[in-house]
Amino acid sequence: MDKRIVALGLVAGFAGGVGAFAMARWNVTPSIAAAIDYEEGRSAAEAALSGAPEHSHELFSRALQENVGAGVATIGFGIVIGALFAVAYGMTWLTLRRHRLAATPRGTAVATAGAGFVAVCLLPFLAYPANPPGVGAHDTMADRTTAYLTVLLLSVGLAGVAFVMASRSAARIGGFAAAVAGVSGYATAMGVVLALAPRFSETPGPLTDDSGAVVFPGFPAEVLADFRMYSVLSQAVVWVIVGVVFAAVIPRALHVSSSRTPRANTVVV
Secondary structure, eight states: OOHHHHHHHHHHHHHHHHHHHHHHHHHHHHHHHHHHHHHHHHHHHHHHHHTOOOOOOOSSOHHHIIIIIHHHHHHHHHHHHHHHHHHHHHHHHHHHHHTTOOOOHHHHHHHHHHHHIIIIIIHHHHHSOOOOTTOSOGGGHHHHHHHHHHHHHHHHHHHHHHHHHHHHHHHHHOHHHHHHHHHHHHHHHHHHHHHHSOOOOOOOOOEEOTTSOEEEOOOOHHHHHHHHHHHHHHHHHHHHHHHHHHHHHHHHHHTOOTTOOOSOOSOOO
């Protein structure tokens, strides 16, 4: 793997992480704050019902968590995505050149970013959307994590298989038909994976006392919806910035003009 490509991926990932943190700080933080307030209120209500003393100790202040902790984590996540993207791009570009498929460095970067977002983020998110604080049982955390990672690995693996098969069959059946077949095969396989994936429905409902009276409401649906929507949008920001930055600079890194393509004109990426 060319060191220039990896370095470009790290820079693009850093930029993507900064952009995602800015969006998350503006949109996701209010949802997290509301979820934490709900969690604390519910804990107090449960303690009052049981008569047990409430134990609450904040190791780090909320401001430190929102600005420093979240910033470091989000930017670090962006850098990791950038590095993985660089590896995926390098393998994709070499495969396209090996099979003499018409492609441009910039077009390949944009297509790889789009495919990466779908395979790494969107489809696993559809199976197991992100949860704010206060949603999800501690007893099932290991099962939920295992299920999510399984779907993620299958999604990435199936996407890779679909791309390789489409690349190999492009010369025989044509680039467009090969692309359609690859996308259709991947979508079908992931449809089966998502249908068979275990389900976890653990959003807290209303808290009631012995008489059945509601003493504390269920988790706010609006907070849950906002958190999940902005969480996936924040990840989309990472992939968009990584793809755009990479596409802007990669022709120079490869010393190839963005308009130059191989002789074969099978498929354009």
